[in-house]
Amino acid sequence: MLSVALILWVLRVPVTTTLLGWLLLCFAPQAQDLFTEYLDVVMWLRMLLFVVVLTVFWALPTHYAARMLVNSDSRLPANGGPCLAGAALWLPRLLGLLTFVAVEAAILRSYMNIPTLDQQREVVRPVEQALLAMAGWVALGAVAYLLWIFFRPRDLRPRGLLGRINAKLGWFWQAISPGRKSGSADEEGRDFGRLILAAVFAIFAGIFFVGADHVAGWFPRSMAIPFILGGWLPFLTYLSGLGRQIRAPLITGLAVLVAIVAVVFGDNHTVRRVASKDVVPIKIEDAIDLWMTENGCNPKTSNNAPAASCPRPIIVAAAGGASRAGFMMASMIGYFLDTQEADYYGVKGLSSKDVRNRLFSISGVSGGAMGAVMVTAALGAASPAADKQPCVNAVAVDQWWGDKVNNWRDCLEALTSGDFLTAGFLGFAFNDALPFTLRDRAAVLEDSWRNRFGDVVPKAKEDAKTLGCGGLDCPFLSLRPQPGHWIPLLVLNGTSEAIGRRILTTPLAMSYAPPGKCPTAVTNGPCPLFVEADSFHQLLRTEIASESWREWLGMFGRLLYGNPQANDIRLSTAALNSARFPLISPPGSVRNQEYRLVDRIVDGGYFENYGTLTARELALAIHTIAPQLKPLVIVISNDPDDQLGPTDDVANDPQVPPRPTATAGEVLSEVSAPITTVFNLRTAHGVQAVDALRTGLHATIPECDKLVIQLRISRDGNKSLSMSWWESPLVQRRIHRQTESDPDTNYAREHNQNLPRLKAIWQEMQSSSCRAS
Known part of the structure; x- marks a missing residue:
């Protein structure tokens, strides 16, 4: 046992990368359905490519790196006994095989979590067959690896040009390789292994200088993991071996050095800013006036328009949950924009423009915020009539489950179905290793959204050429409703590191003057629209007092990146x-126009994961300013297993998820329990906020029986639904089917609890006032 422990300590770098690979592939939620994408002939070729990448960039480098560390460690005597010799021989082989x-x-994990769909023959079965084929390819790769390890010629030397290069590099390997014995025949053979490891790292580093976005296209999703883990392995192995020779913690020292340089130069986690002309916030009173005008019911603009004829303003609260949340939110909004779906429920006369004009605002959190931005930008890029979606028409879109884009729902789903996972993961593994130079992983993720929007909405690229702004490149405050073209107002929920309350990114002013009593605070002054919350754009204008000795921290960042005109x-x-x-994205440093740190913004789910606290405040403000308006809040959840109360304002027979219990294991509970609790609090606070939303609105508007309606994904037995910045086509299909409108099918009865809620929403959209309770 001591021999094995000693060898494992010597091999701690390849052991760590192998263990990290196991954790990512077998336990990370983001990897649950990575292997369900290999379906057609082209994917079969990609299966082979994946096995090649797995073998060349991860398995073989793991084995060779382990062998190099064992052979170069002076603490392992050559005659250390059969146990030590056996461990030194077999552990490197085992690491490569693992x-x-x-x-x-x-692959087994992906197979066990295939979502339940009613298209068993045409959709599910091909995926199951592809997973089995993939497992076979990987098994063949493992066999090839073992044959090479056991039966390769021990005196193998490269020939030709490669052999001459390797021979001439002997002096170089002698100079840099820890423990290399000059003139040894064994060492000359091992030089070839050193050459392979150096070539792997050179290719890895060279490719990354092209940019994480491009690398994500070459090594998408499943291929990114072996590429990253094996790519860094040669460099880290060299530092580990050299550190043992000179008795210095080089890896730790390098990490400390990078951290010190980041402090001096400033890290790359600053929220990126641009200059904008539209920086004046919108008063909510003016927004309500414009909304009423666009809906043809504003008495100020039309003498014949009674205010009581206004439709119900709809506020959407979109919960967090990465791409699953964004896709769910976009799919539901697209469902309502395609108004032919209303015919099933006997609702007629609504157009896409009518539905768009009823959407007053969207309160988004995390992935729901991404979906909200995609939806609103698409509505802004469409014609004022909203009769035609702006996406690529009648063509297939990569990574989306559908065949071609035909309508609004197809368009919005295609926008949110892209691969936003790979680029962010590559940014984490490479860009953030040098946090004072390249874009950080958050910026890489952000750019992947921009690229997706530009690919799916061609008009965005055209606008970028002619106006200097296209798609998600536009300044945030420029995306606002205009006369003749209403789009919903965005309120995106973040959380402050400094004081823990909400930081809201919104074009709305943070206070207003109600005609009556302020519904959110006891005050004699302006009424806060959002209680105990900061405006992100106000933080950009915050002045920071001089801090003497701390002035020099990040001063190079101020010189390189400071821009007083960047106000958006x-x-x-x-x-x-x-x-x-x-971990998925770092905290964003909010800096003022002098580039001084004001706060750090983190995920809105830290505070409350549903955005319903913000939606409640908006609804109360609308009703206070215009009492004839009776807002309807639609809460869009995307987690089948959350503890969101099944009771809302629609009578039905919902599926009630069982209350989960604490994990039975007691390993490291002192560490795991606080982390798990903090993670679950984000949803618990959201559930409580949904209940407070419903209670508060019914107390304020007692004449309405429908004020809060939930839309959610039904549970799929014991299967979990993948949550990642990439959702497989199977998961997309299951989310899409949450509006299945045929109650006579078994699938609709068992896997869709939204039917009565959808009917109620259509009826409330058509009605000019809410029905009395």
């Missing part, structure tokens, strides 16, 4: 303000 086993376990952010950055979940 990379294949980890992938097989991940891009639309994509605004979405990111709400979607900075731990």
